[in-house]
Amino acid sequence: MKKILKAILPAGFKANGIACGLKKSGKPDLALLYSEIPALAAAKFTTNSIIAAPLIVSQKHLKSAKKIQAVLVNSGNANCFTGKAGLKDAQAAAGYAARELKIARNAVLVNSTGIIGKRLDITKIKQGIPELVSGLSASGIQKAEKAIMTTDTFAKEISLNLRIGSKVVHLCGIAKGAGMIAPDMATMLCFIMTDAKITKQALGKALSAAVDKSFNCISVDGCMSTNDTVLVLANAAAGNSVISGGKDLEDFSGALECVCLDLAKMVVKDAEGATKFIQIDVCQAKDFQEARKIALSIANSALFKTAVFGQNPNFGRVAAAVGSSGFKIKEDQLKIKLGSLKQKQVKLKVTLSRGKASATVYTSDLTPEYIKINAQYN
């Protein structure tokens, strides 16, 4: 398994990103991912009951189409809480892309990120699509990365190659994050492309497992988004013997988890206003779910996060957060080890003496800059 800290599109994929005018800043805001060969898709969406319009459309397309060929993503507007008009806009966006690409509308998935509750300017998207499609290229992924950013300060990308039988299979993932990041819902936007040949069932299983240990183990501000999506497209261009189980699936799942975890960590490193990257290890828990919930209870404690920002070691706030997690943890069962707060990377280890399971959760500190960014965001 070889990891490259840059996105390199697997065989058969193309991408592009342009500025169509949704962002007042004039920065790129419309991205397209395209697979020449129709690809199998697996996806995880937000569990928020208020779901953005493009997610409703994408869920429908994932059900009705056997294969997916394109993903259209805009930043600058989440197209959420926009009612029936928003739903029509999302459908129209998919339709414009499908027409230009000469493929079926339900082979196009759509996604949006940005402010919630404002109508999307669909005309700008329509006008941008010809340029977006004509500029598609095998080296266009960096343009796409930039076009899905909102308050992100750097693009999040990774590639990974692994051997399946006699063939080399490639994975490439990009993500955006920054704020409204809370776990248990496949957080933020993440698009993974692979040329692996794999069954639909195996792909779904691998994605669920990977997301559980990565995007569901991070939290910036405990706020669950309405647009979160992690999507993987597999176009089988690598020509490997089909992955359906056994060691091949194990290897592929490991690679997919690696891609997801690296991207999830990048999202936390780029958390709005953050000055610290915090790793919370909870050990000797009864099971993984218990360990993760306790780690997240700490990760979502505003008081713990401000203490880390202030470089002020405060074990009491960790203990209070553990105790409020809903599990009956007794004081004498609890050991807390907090690393130096002077480093940019902070490690906290909580040992419970209740069992053998553990979980690692990643979070950031809470800073005045986070408040400044979100007090002004509009």
Add this chain to the structure above:
Amino acid sequence: MKKILKAILPAGFKANGIACGLKKSGKPDLALLYSEIPALAAAKFTTNSIIAAPLIVSQKHLKSAKKIQAVLVNSGNANCFTGKAGLKDAQAAAGYAARELKIARNAVLVNSTGIIGKRLDITKIKQGIPELVSGLSASGIQKAEKAIMTTDTFAKEISLNLRIGSKVVHLCGIAKGAGMIAPDMATMLCFIMTDAKITKQALGKALSAAVDKSFNCISVDGCMSTNDTVLVLANAAAGNSVISGGKDLEDFSGALECVCLDLAKMVVKDAEGATKFIQIDVCQAKDFQEARKIALSIANSALFKTAVFGQNPNFGRVAAAVGSSGFKIKEDQLKIKLGSLKQKQVKLKVTLSRGKASATVYTSDLTPEYIKINAQYN
């Protein structure tokens, strides 16, 4: 029912507050509440599984003693996460007060508030107790109020008189709050004294109902404390016919709820770093619990709170918080009405069209000052 925005001790109660040296600032840090007549007590404590030592001692005393005569409270140190040594300190503190007051040790309740995880300086408390006891007076409640404050910027006090049969019954409550305030656990410290004659069962029932609609309906930072206590002492000095049910209990419960709600609102108004007092009304819910949970989901959204701080109306963040509350609220079931953010008092009304129940929750905005206070707190 007559409300007075000042604490006036009911018949038979005395109080005092002094500086015994626990706070480096030299500010008052040791308070004593005393009833000449042994009083019935009802209490609600934190549901955090990490419980401060004084709460463990107080819970024991509440079980073993039929009546309570004194409450000793220190600020500057929470005596929590301090192990067996901390437990001995709390027991010793109760013992010193009992000896000086010439009452049984289990007639004394103890409470602490301040930093978690540091050993209490019990010698300073021991040395302070003679002065504390000798200074007890019927007009000493304002001194006690000041001695239980931590980051509070004003003392929280209220009195209320109501008629029960032919007698006037008095209630008086004081509270401290400021940070680590989250609901569903009888938040922060609150002491209520009444000269009402009431059965133990009726007192407990009235307190549970009052706390549910008051302290369990506020949130500053979503962080559950380890020391939260709401305590009511009833010494029967008013000589009313005993309250055990019916209209008398309804009236007394209403008065107790009024005291709790007013103090709870004061806690939110004095929230660390807050510039806004936010009232969230959730209407047309299926039941009170659903309405309250949804209101709290909004109240605990860092993004909603920063938007209010920035005077930046953002309906999307309200919708996202509602959708993440765990109830299957659909977009077309949801109406959001947000009042002007330019005022110090902000009103948010969320209408669900799911039923007839409603709940009101109070919270504050999230500001850079909150982070400053908590980054430096130690």
